[in-house]
Amino acid sequence: MSRFRQVTYHANSQTVDLGPGLVWDEVYQALDPLNVTVVGGRLPGVGVAGLILGGGYSWKSSQYGLSIDNVLEYEVSTK
Numbered sequence: 001m002s003r004f005r006q007v008t009y010h011a012n013s014q015t016v017d018l019g020p021g022l023v024w025d026e027v028y029q030a031l032d033p034l035n036v037t038v039v040g041g042r043l044p045g046v047g048v049a050g051l052i053l054g055g056g057y058s059w060k061s062s063q064y065g066l067s068i069d070n071v072l073e074y075e076v077s078t079k
Helices: 024-034 048-053
Strands: 007-010 014-019
Touching: 007 024, 014 024, 024 048
Parallel strands: none
Antiparallel strands: 007 014
């Protein structure tokens, strides 16, 4: 289950891999030292997966659209 809680920043493509078990506060804490942010939840205790699947309004939505508009791909686990 630890793979569902990872935050991995890829500097070359300026993308972030997020595990669905995270809440937004954990994401922001992991990315802050890298001076990177994402189009994520407005409240820190909200889960990543639920917010994105519901569309996801962010403080940056007026510039970049909803959170779901910024997802490049999903990875499905069947086991």
